[in-house]
Amino acid sequence: MSYAELSREELEALKAALEAEYAEHCAKGLALNMARGKPGADQLALSLPMLDCVNATTELFAEDGTDCRNYGVMDGIPEAKRLMASIMDHDAERVCVFGNSSLNIMYDLVSHGMLYGYLGAPAWKTLPEIAWICPSPGYDRHFAICEQLGIRMIPVRMTETGPDMDEVERIAASDASVKGIWCVPQYSNPTGAVYSDEVVRRLASMECAAEDFRIFWDNAYCVHHLYEGREAHVADIAAACEASGHPDRYFKFASTSKVTFPGAGIAAVAASAANIAEIKSRVGVQTVGYDKLNQLRHVKFLGDANGMAEHMKKHAAIIAPKFDMVLDMLEAGLEGVGATWSKPDGGYFISFEGLPGTAKRTVALAKEAGVTMTGAGATWPYKNDPRDTNIRIAPTLPPMNELEQAMEVFVCCVKLASVEALLAE
């Protein structure tokens, strides 16, 4: 049965049945939350032993003799730099480990562009307009940074292998006010897309009207695989930029927020030697240094890239069944509706595409029934999803039984909103 082929009478009958089902969901008084990509309690428990790695009796000196309890060291203790470098495909010498938030490092770097400019180029505040390429659907907090700083966002369609590169190349080449692009290259937020080697190569080598154009390479999910044997590994943007003669074009970011504890993890930036030198000199005015005890805690707990990979398998064992259940319920419940969704191999989200004009209504219906989803539109610049189709599903936080309940409600809401939309045509 395809919804598109139903007669008006059949749609009306279906609507009545769905409204009855929806009323039953509403009557349950649910209060479930799938809004954000937060780890569940069982995932957080995986990292509890880390809290014992630094205590009153442990050695609190870094390998270079730095007393991690005192002031000093702007760019991270050597062993923390090495650990983060190992998951960022980078030389540890050109990695800075800072505080608990990679988003904060990204914000600081965009604001540095605005206030000071990069590597001798004019500060953006002196220019009439600044614009940014925003592959969409994308990460709402990236877009919020641009919006707050008054940077004009240009949405570009995401494909299964990264942003539409014809569009990206056209925009970057033609407009010197375009200073950057947001990329979540591996298990993209929210679509789960993995950038192809070809996309990485084209981003690195494309002609940019702005000499100070920067690729903000937010590799938030670099070690966040869901299924053994299906691990993605995106090509190294640094190597690609160097190979094409644009060694300063990228900033790479990563954090342990979804490895250990969100909010109490460590975050890092990797870049060219020139960019790293500039970052250090500017951040050195901003703070006296970051939490080295927490860096030490992470190194003692995770060890190296192998230790990190083993730890991530434990996360996958907890969350892959959640992804599987969501995908199964969408598959079983939405046959014929005409909706589509991503089937990611990693990351934190499933990206749902409903019929045109139904996303806002679906999220509102779910909310009314006690199930909070990410706001419809949040995945687009200015919260403006032009076709009102995309909903980000975040399966990790609720326990399995709650997730099942929430998805039952969601499936019902999708169907009801779809029928309503078809009847309104």
Place this chain on the structure above:
Amino acid sequence: MSYAELSREELEALKAALEAEYAEHCAKGLALNMARGKPGADQLALSLPMLDCVNATTELFAEDGTDCRNYGVMDGIPEAKRLMASIMDHDAERVCVFGNSSLNIMYDLVSHGMLYGYLGAPAWKTLPEIAWICPSPGYDRHFAICEQLGIRMIPVRMTETGPDMDEVERIAASDASVKGIWCVPQYSNPTGAVYSDEVVRRLASMECAAEDFRIFWDNAYCVHHLYEGREAHVADIAAACEASGHPDRYFKFASTSKVTFPGAGIAAVAASAANIAEIKSRVGVQTVGYDKLNQLRHVKFLGDANGMAEHMKKHAAIIAPKFDMVLDMLEAGLEGVGATWSKPDGGYFISFEGLPGTAKRTVALAKEAGVTMTGAGATWPYKNDPRDTNIRIAPTLPPMNELEQAMEVFVCCVKLASVEALLAE
């Protein structure tokens, strides 16, 4: 014996004797550091038990049920807000507890003024010039923020009760480009001055040409007393601003960097309700939140204001003897030279005033003999001490025996530089 009354011959003889003594110091091959206000190892040991307050088996929920291991909470867990509010003389509802660095909060707020403006006033980046009042000698890292952001610094002389308020009032009233003032109101860096009630009242009530003028009230040493019975307590700038009809004029800052661990402490800002709302909305774009586990760790260890005060007495017991020894050695060694120095009741520094034109030379001589002091001039905007007299002495880091050696060298260098200066007149 007063150096100023010595004949040329007597000065020459003295110089020869001092050069011989100086050569002996140089021959020792010392490597001592008094450059920064860093706690010593024995002070750091005081807070080691804090590392056991949060471990794999402790309750990791805040009193409002927040899971401190996960995302969420922008402005700090309630009990951390209450703890910081208690030492900041503030209502906990109008306190934000952020990351590990109050300097970073200050930088962010100055850059917010530049990028966005405060409470509806124009962003400073749209104005032709921004200027700042800098009581001097003052804190070099405050000045570095202004310098990096291209803010013109106007030095104003520090007195024993705060900045020269006639000057401050004149500048603030006459120039709308003057947007702020740096204040370390209690045990000022480096002079140890405590702002008088009169100075606090005048800062709060003075006429400002800029409606968005802000007092950056860096109460870094609010609980950092050296001697029991001589505790200072500066008047509350918030109450003074409210009483004079300027409730939004101040930002207060404090941290536990010199209470627990520098770099691994917690930092807070306190302000009016309107300012706090604006700060939260802006910081909420910058980061997903700060380290709540470290906030919890601090609350469990320090408890409340009384617990903090008891803990600070242990610091005082370690560092007061260091201050006493430095003061005794200056007193005994520099009789008749004509130098002066502060005798603080708290904080981290002794401010030394040598003869005009001798500070740079003294620090260079000490460096040559293996004793690193804070760079001469660092305590003035643009590192420009107009009379070249001020040297910041930081007695806390070296153990007593090293401090004694360092001060012997310093006293010798002061005398030698003074004699050289008098001979050159």
